[in-house]
Amino acid sequence: MKIPIKVRTLASKAEISRSCLVSNFGRLRSLAQSGGARDIIAVVKANAYGHGVDRCAPWLAEAGARWLGVTSVAEGIAVRRLCPSPSILIMTALQAEEADDAIASRLTPTVWEPRHLEWLAAAAGQRAAALGSVPVHLEIDSGMSRQGAPATEGAIAAFLQALRRFPALELEGVFTHFAAPEELDAAQTAAQLVSFRRAVQQVTEAGFRPRFVHVGNSATLLAQRDLPALVQLAHGAGAEFLSRPGIALYGYSLPFSGGDAPPAAASLQPVLAWKTQIASLRRIDAGALVGYNGTFIAPRPMTIALLPIGYADGFSRKLSNRGHVLIRGQRAPIVGRVSMDLTTVDVQDIPGVAAGDEVVLIGGQGDENITADDLAHWAETISYEILCGVGARVERIAAP
Ligand SMILES: *Cc1c(COP(=O)(O)O)cnc(C)c1O
Numbered sequence: 001m002k003i004p005i006k007v008r009t010l011a012s013k014a015e016i017s018r019s020c021l022v023s024n025f026g027r028l029r030s031l032a033q034s035g036g037a038r039d040i041i042a043v044v045k046a047n048a049y050g051h052g053v054d055r056c057a058p059w060l061a062e063a064g065a066r067w068l069g070v071t072s073v074a075e076g077i078a079v080r081r082l083c084p085s086p087s088i089l090i091m092t093a094l095q096a097e098e099a100d101d102a103i104a105s106r107l108t109p110t111v112w113e114p115r116h117l118e119w120l121a122a123a124a125g126q127r128a129a130a131l132g133s134v135p136v137h138l139e140i141d142s143g144m145s146r147q148g149a150p151a152t153e154g155a156i157a158a159f160l161q162a163l164r165r166f167p168a169l170e171l172e173g174v175f176t177h178f179a180a181p182e183e184l185d186a187a188q189t190a191a192q193l194v195s196f197r198r199a200v201q202q203v204t205e206a207g208f209r210p211r212f213v214h215v216g217n218s219a220t221l222l223a224q225r226d227l228p229a230l231v232q233l234a235h236g237a238g239a240e241f242l243s244r245p246g247i248a249l250y251g252y253s254l255p256f257s258g259g260d261a262p263p264a265a266a267s268l269q270p271v272l273a274w275k276t277q278i279a280s281l282r283r284i285d286a287g288a289l290v291g292y293n294g295t296f297i298a299p300r301p302m303t304i305a306l307l308p309i310g311y312a313d314g315f316s317r318k319l320s321n322r323g324h325v326l327i328r329g330q331r332a333p334i335v336g337r338v339s340m341d342l343t344t345v346d347v348q349d350i351p352g353v354a355a356g357d358e359v360v361l362i363g364g365q366g367d368e369n370i371t372a373d374d375l376a377h378w379a380e381t382i383s384y385e386i387l388c389g390v391g392a393r394v395e396r397i398a399a400p
Contacts, residue, residue, distance in 0.1 A: 011308035011341075012276035012361070014390055015399040016051050020269040022063045024249050029064075031264055032221055032243040036231035040221070041067035041089055041214060043246030045075065050314075050387040051250055051272055052396035058082050060249075069244055073098040076107040089137060089173075093147060099123040103134055108172065111136045112149040114162035121166035129168045137173035137212075140199040142192040144179045151195040153202060160206045173212040174200055174239075181219035181226075185258030189226065197233050204237045213239045218248035222262045252372060252383040270371060273363030273399070274390060278327070278355050280306040281347070290344055291336025296321055302348040305332065307359055310341040314389035315361065316379040319343075323378035325359050328352065329366020332359075362386075 025042060032040045042065045048056035053075070057068055061083040069089045070076050076088045089108045099119035102109050104127070111117060117136070124134045138159065139148035149155045163171060176196045180186040200213060213234035220226055221243045234241035247253060251270035256262065282304050290296040290304065305327070311317045317338045324331040325345055332345040347353045362370055372383040379386065 011279075012274060012313055013395045013397050014051075015273040015275065015363075015397050016055060017269075017271050017273070017399045018055075018059050019400055020251060020271045021051075021056060021059055021249060024251055024268050024271070025060055025063050025065065027264070027267055028218075028221060028243075028245050028248055031224070032227075032245075035221075035224060035227040035243075036235075036241065037227070037243050038212070038240035039066055039242055041069045041242050041244040042249055043069040043091075043217075043244055044079065044249075045069060045071040045091065045246065046388045049247060049250050049384065050390045053079060054082060055396065055398055061086050067242065069246070073102050073105075073107060073109075077101060077105045080105040080107065087135075094119065100126070103127060103129065108135050108137060110139050110147075110175075112139050112141075112147065112159065114159060117159075117162050117166050117169060121168055124166075124168040131167050132170035134168055135170050135172035137175055137214075138171060138203070138210075140174065140176045140196055142176040142178075142196040142199070143188060144177060144192075146177075148176065149199075151199045156199055156202050157206075160203065160208065163208075171203070171208050171210050173214060173242075174203055174210045174237075175212075175214040175244075178216060178220060181217055181223065182254035182256050183258050184223060184225060184256055193226065193229060193233075200233060200237050210237065210239050212242050213237060214242035214244055216243050218245040218253050219256070221245050222248060222253055222264045223256065223259075224262060224264070225259075247384055247387075250387060252387070254382060255373075270363070272372070272387060272390070274361040274394070275363065276307050276309050276359045276361060278305045278347075278353070278357045278359060279308045281353065281355055282306070291320075292339060293337060296336040296344075300348075302346060303353065304335065305345050305347040305353065305357075305359075307343040307345060308341065309361070310339050310343055312340045313391040313394050314386075315343060316375070316381075316386075316389070318379040318381075319375070323375065324370070325361055326363075326365040326368050326370060327357055327359050329368055331368060 057079045094109045096119045100123040141148035231241045251268045253265045288298040320337040324333045335346045372386040375386045376383045
């Protein structure tokens with residue numbers, strides 16, 4: 001007999017705010033549309049950046065999202081079960097064995113190699129798909145050297161030639177991805193724009209009429225700087241423009257450089273709050289060593305609080321002796337190494353502190369606030385990694 005084991009503790013929980021997500025979505029869509037875009041593709045890859053795609057995708061669909069972006073066919077299938085209406089863009093390379101599932105779940109694959117088309121056409125044939133009934137989006141590698149068709153005449157011509165052989169496939173979209181959209185003075189973005197424009201021109205000159213051209217993540221949308229050129233590029237190709245924000249839906253953006261931070265970034269609201277509680281308190285003497293390898297030595301007698309979370313929950317080991325949490329509206333510094341399931345904080349200066357007190361790891365408490373950007377700064381990474389890293393055993397709870 002299989003015994004179900006739910007490996008999830010109530011040691012910490014992540015509250016996911018529906019109203020913040022929906023409000024961010026509305027703001028971003030208005031921002032895109034006021035800039036001439038048709039719509040946005042709401043990116044919910046990586047379990048909605050750690051927020052729980054099972055809730056976030058339906059919330060976005062109910063708020064009017066007509067496009068959702070995910071990483072893989074497996075994610076797409078999961079989202080399709082919950083969201084029957086929106087188009088679902090698969091944003092990474094298709095695998096041969098996924099082609100049939102992609103079509104069965106009405107997903108929109110990203111393609112750039114002739115073999116992607118062959119797999120899809122074969123799967124479409126088995127399903128007797130009608131002419132042009134399987135939409136595909138061509139990604140152009142305009143300068144990231146990661147994925148997409150190289151932006152050379154030869155590579156694009158070879159792809160288009162292959163595409164002509166498969167009338168069941170419809171080239172619905174053409175897109176590219178920018179490497180440094182938050183660097184407002186980046187020469188790389190300007191160069192990518194030039195190479196993408198040339199590629200789109202080649203596609204239309206070959207007689208293809210994609211309905212959509214989409215470029216740009218949260219930073220591109222928030223900065224607004226390249227939006228007019230991108231919209232014009234799309235319209236010039238007889239297509240509508242879509243923007244693809246991800247992190248901004250969850251209330252964050254990358255730190256901008258090379259110019260003023262765009263005001264739109266300030267109006268976003270963090271969607272996730274991460275909380276735990278004090279498991280236990282202890283008095284230690286001056287000179288006591290705290291945690292693995294004694295990396296913190298008590299400078300005086302002090303009170304230490306034990307938190308039932310650690311790097312297995314996504315509370316990075318890099319936070320060891322760096323940063324703080326909130327208890328009773330005050331900052332409690334992290335002391336000693338963060339271990340797998342446990343973290344210790346200094347609560348010496350927090351009057352009335354008690355076992356069971358709420359501890360905020362991300363979010364507000366009293367007048368204080370900790371953001372995923374703060375944790376990212378302490379852990380030397382970006383908010384994306386902090387949010388995606390909130391562990392599987394941390395229960396996500398729906399909040400207003
Ligand atoms: C992840 C991703 C996005 C969204 O990026 P953010 O920086 O989170 O806004 C957009 N487009 C593609 C292709 C992506 O992979």
